[in-house]
Amino acid sequence: MFEVDPNADQQAGINLLFARTVPDGKAWKLVFDPNGPMHLPLRRCSKSACMFFTGGGTPDAATMKSCADLVAIMLSEDHLFLSYTRGGHSYGTAISLTLFKEAYAKLIRRASVEKYSSSPDKSPHDP
Secondary structure, eight states: OEEEOTTSOTTTOEEEEEEEEEEETTEEEEEEOTTOOEEEOOOEEOSSOEEEOOOOSSOOHHHHHHHHHHHHHHHHOSEEEEEEEETTEEEEEEEESHHHHHHHHHHHHHHHHHHHHTOTTOOTTOO
């Protein structure tokens, strides 16, 4: 889920641009996703925020694929640049994906442990 200003232009949605940091001699540089920005609709606005989210309810195959694609790119890149419009002006922010990657790894480990602990016939080392 991504949240932006509650006064964001809901019809304009948000744009996500991903990048990774790579060595460039003795320095570093950003390499942006060659697919360019990903445009997403704002799904709901309230007094406190406008939100984009995927899923909700019983997901269909297309929703599952879009969620999987978004997670995959967030795991493969280092930075997320999010932009939206409000009152005809563009606003943006840069977000490090490090915390997302750490939280996702913990979630996967936890789900794996719970999967095996709920099955008395299997241990975490069984295939």
